[in-house]
Structures are given as structure tokens and as C-alpha cells.
Amino acid sequence: MKFALLPHGIFCATLALSVSLESLTAPVRAQAPLFPPSTQPKPLPQPPQTPAPTRPVQAPVNGGICPAQLGGTLDGIVDRLPASWSVLVQTQAARGTRQNLYARNPFTQLVPASNNKIFTTAAALAKLGAQHQIRTPVFGNTNSPDLLTLRVIGQGDPSFGTAQLNSLTQQLRQRGIRQVQQLIGDDTIFRGADYNLFWDADDRGEAYAPPVNSLMLNQNVIGEGAVSNPGNYFVGEFRQRLAGAGVQVKSSTLVKRTPAPPGEVELASVISPPLSRLIFTTNQDSDNAYAEALLKTLGRLQDPNSSDSTASGVAAVRSILTELGVNPNRFSMVDGSGLAGRNRASAEALVQTLQAMAQRPDVDVFRRSLPVGGVSGTLSNRFRNTPAQGIVFAKTGTISGVVALSGYVTPPNYSPIVFSIIVNSNHSPSTVRASVDSLVVALTRLRNC
Missing domain, CATH: 3.50.80.20 (D-Ala-D-Ala carboxypeptidase C, peptidase S13)
Known part of the structure; x- marks a missing residue:
């Protein structure tokens, strides 16, 4: 789905012949219940009858947002959209010096849609290296x-x-x-x-x-x-x-x-092509086939005798990310792409993964694999003509009931930021995306004060 996960709409934009479901123009398909009975979470709050999309917050002519003001600004956006949220925003820094700038249920595990690809591609890059070829x-x-x-x-x-x-x-x-x-x-x-x-x-x-x-x-x-x-x-x-x-x-x-x-x-x-190019296609286009192939490749290396390359691939990703400092109790995977509705992830796990990759020598390879707001990939039509255009590098995730966005922001007047936003709700994807984008635009307005 891109979650079953709608599949990024359900995500996917594949290389030559795949179809991108993450584009903003993709129709929303009716689907089976978002959560299987065995994993049914508490019912989500019902949205208003006709919720009005939240417009991205525009930077004022003068000034910006002080870190002390950020919580109130983001709370105002989140509170206007009743839904299940998991949000974490941190300064990008070495371990032990990171600062939480904002958190809303950061440990809550929700359906991440194609944000699952962050786990898969990060593990593949860390394990195989940017120059690995098949x-x-x-x-x-x-x-x-x-x-x-x-x-x-x-x-x-x-x-x-x-x-x-x-x-x-x-x-x-x-x-x-x-x-x-x-x-x-x-x-x-x-x-x-x-x-x-x-x-x-x-x-x-x-x-x-x-x-x-x-x-x-x-x-x-x-x-x-x-x-x-x-x-x-x-x-x-x-x-x-x-x-x-x-x-x-x-x-x-x-x-x-x-x-x-x-x-x-x-x-x-x-x-x-080298792995650097393979993960570029995986994340930029939100390509499900690429993500699953990378997961199975890791699984084959993890356990050549395994009868299930997917299961061994999931085990490999968890092992690799745990070594990088990601809490394995804050996410669970059943596929590499995020198409399955059984995947769960918290904003904390995604931020920890992004922070870990930011400390690696191949950080530029990973960062370049992510779509750029208003410029490339599944973000090419988002953040245009806003302060976030060109300075947001993030992985999208969209399927029925799910909108997610996790990545990096470099505000012009503040230090680099790592963020993850996951929303599970009954609102239309366009309504939720508007709120998510407003949060990200607000981050670009941060300044030291």
C-alpha cells in the first residue's frame, strides 16, 4: 500500500515502470481496515465533519521563532487536528549533546507507511557500504x-x-x-x-x-x-x-x-549501480520493489540457510540498527517497504536512526537519497514557495489512514534539526499533509534567541 500503508499512496514510484503512489495527485483507494483485529489500537478520535486544511505557517517579515516558543507554536497546529500523533524534533548533534525541541507521544508506535524505508536503507548502507554492487x-x-x-x-x-x-x-x-x-x-x-x-x-x-x-x-x-x-x-x-x-x-x-x-x-x-544509487531510487521514488529486494539481500547475508529471506532481513535490520543506537523496542517491521499494515514505528526510533546516520562518514550518501522539499522525489510538489523549499530532506509516507514525514531540516538561522512526524487518522491525506507541512515550515523559522 504504501502502508498498508497506502502504499505511499502507497508509496511507490518505481524506476522505469513502477507507479508512484506518493504523488499528491494520486487518488485515495478504499481499503480494508487499517489495523488487523489482533493489533487493533484504541479507536482514533473522530474528526470534524468538514475539517479545513491547515495552511503552512509562513515566516513573518521580521523575526522568527525562539526555541522556547516552538512548543506552543507546534501544539497549536497539532491540537487543531484530532488524530494519533507521534512527533519528535531534536537538534542534530553528537550523541549526548542532542536537545529535544519538541515531543508529542514520541514513544508511541504507529503505522509508519513508507517511513519504514528509512530503517531498510539505513541498515543496508551501514552493512553493505555505498559502493556495494550486485x-x-x-x-x-x-x-x-x-x-x-x-x-x-x-x-x-x-x-x-x-x-x-x-x-x-x-x-x-x-x-x-x-x-x-x-x-x-x-x-x-x-x-x-x-x-x-x-x-x-x-x-x-x-x-x-x-x-x-x-x-x-x-x-x-x-x-x-x-x-x-x-x-x-x-x-x-x-x-x-x-x-x-x-x-x-x-x-x-x-x-x-x-x-x-x-x-x-x-x-x-x-x-x-552502487548501493548509493539503489537507496537513492528507493527513497526518492519510494520504490517498494527496491526496498523489499534490499531487505531480502540483508536477510540472505544474515542467514544464508534461512527459509525466509524476508524474516531474516527484518532480523538483520533490527540487529544493525541496534548497533547504531536505535532502541529495538520502539519499532517493529514485517517488510522493508512499509506497505504492510502490521509495521509499527515511533518517532523516537526514526529520529534515532536519522541521528545515527548523520554521524556516519557516508551521511551525505544517505541524506542525498531523501526527497528534497519542493525539488525532488516524492516531495517535489510539497513545500514549494515556502521557507522550507530546498532545505528539507525527508522521507514521505502515505497510505489510507497514514501520513508520515521524517528527515532533516537546516533552518537558515538555527542549527540543523532532525525530526519525525507520524499521523494515523481518519482525515483525508491532504488535510493531514497540510498540518504536517505546517509543522515543518515552523521548524525552518527557528532562530537563536
């Missing part, structure tokens, strides 16, 4: 022109597309391969279900919620429908391109959960 190889039983088997081994590269498939084809052609008895798609790297078991049935199969397997091609999406059998889709497309290049394939078979035999010869390979 290499997809092709092996043959020999290196002769006529092969009994040609095996492409999927590595779960979410950026793998038609161009990469063409590259593999040309490499094989240049090596003199002319005939293949059997083309095999090896889909063994990721274990468990292709679809997250906690995703709403209405979301599965939509372009923003495709299956995520080891052999991904064009994010497993064709037009506006997700591919139902992505492994077979990959092998079929590969076979067509080989035939077009003069390489005859007599049969093709998708082999799942079957490791390659020893002794095969590598004949071709392609590599993904």
Missing part, C-alpha cells in the same frame, strides 16, 4: 559454442532491466555461443514467498506491489500490471533476445530452490 552472472556447462545448459543466476538486483539483459546476450554472442539445449533461470538466492505475507491481498499484483524474487526484470512490472510469474518472465525474455542474436535455445526451464552443480564456467555478467 553482480548477476551467467554460467554454461562448458565454454564451447554448443551448450547443454546455460544458467543465469539471479541475485535479486532490483535495477536489472532490459538493458542488462541485452548486455548479457551480446556478451554470450561475442563469446561465440551459438546453441543452447536448455536455458535455466536460477531463482534460489531469495528464499520464501515472493510476495510479503502481510501485504493486503488487494495490493498484491499491483504495479506498486510486485513480487520480489531473485530473478527480477524491469521490477517485475509490465505497464500497470505486476508480472504474475516473474521467473518465467525473465527466462522467456532472455530466450527471445538470445534468438534475436542468433543463439538458438531448444528449451527453457525455470529452476527454483535448486543450487547450480559444481564445475560450470562463467560466460557473462552484469553489475548493478
